[in-house]
Amino acid sequence: MRNSKRLELFEKLRHEFCGYLTSMLWKLTGNAEIFAEAIQYAFLAIWMNLEKLTGPQAGAYIYRIALSANSKAWRTRIGKDGQIPRANAFINPATNCHADEETVNLVRKEIANLPEKQAQAIVLRYIDQHDYQTIADKLSCTEDTARSHVSKALNALRNNLAYLNISES
Secondary structure, three states: OOOHHHHHHHHHHHHHHHHHHHHHHHHOOOHHHHHHHHHHHHHHHHOOHHHHHHHOHHHHHHHHHHHHHHHHHHHHHOOOOOOOHHHHHHOOOOEEOOOOOHHHHHHHHHHHHHOOHHHHHHHHHHHOOOHHHHHHHHOOOOHHHHHHHHHHHHHHHHHHHHHHOOOOO
């Protein structure tokens, strides 16, 4: 296929599936940085597989591409073994530098001082990257209550750690 034809087909597919792809990847990643990586992987995969995306099964291929792009973005970020590589751990996005061990320990201590459900909710949401429904299931509560636990925990951490001047991501 000639490049001009490939580009035309790519633009058509991008226009047709961009909303679907964006919505799906945002729901899967829930994180702006990982979403940005996943969307790039998805568009690259679409470009590489244009020939497969011309038939009636294009939507199914796009769905598979989105799932694969999400997985690849998460593996890139946290590694195949599910552990955040030490080089990526504790990065403050505002300054693009690593937090020192003392700051990390202070944050952990403040999380440990939260009420049990709030501490569990904040860890499940921001460390384990679970959605609110999963958090609700694990805490045996409603999704609204899970959101409330996370919100209250964030406010408590924000207030208790304000002196550290840590920017939110």
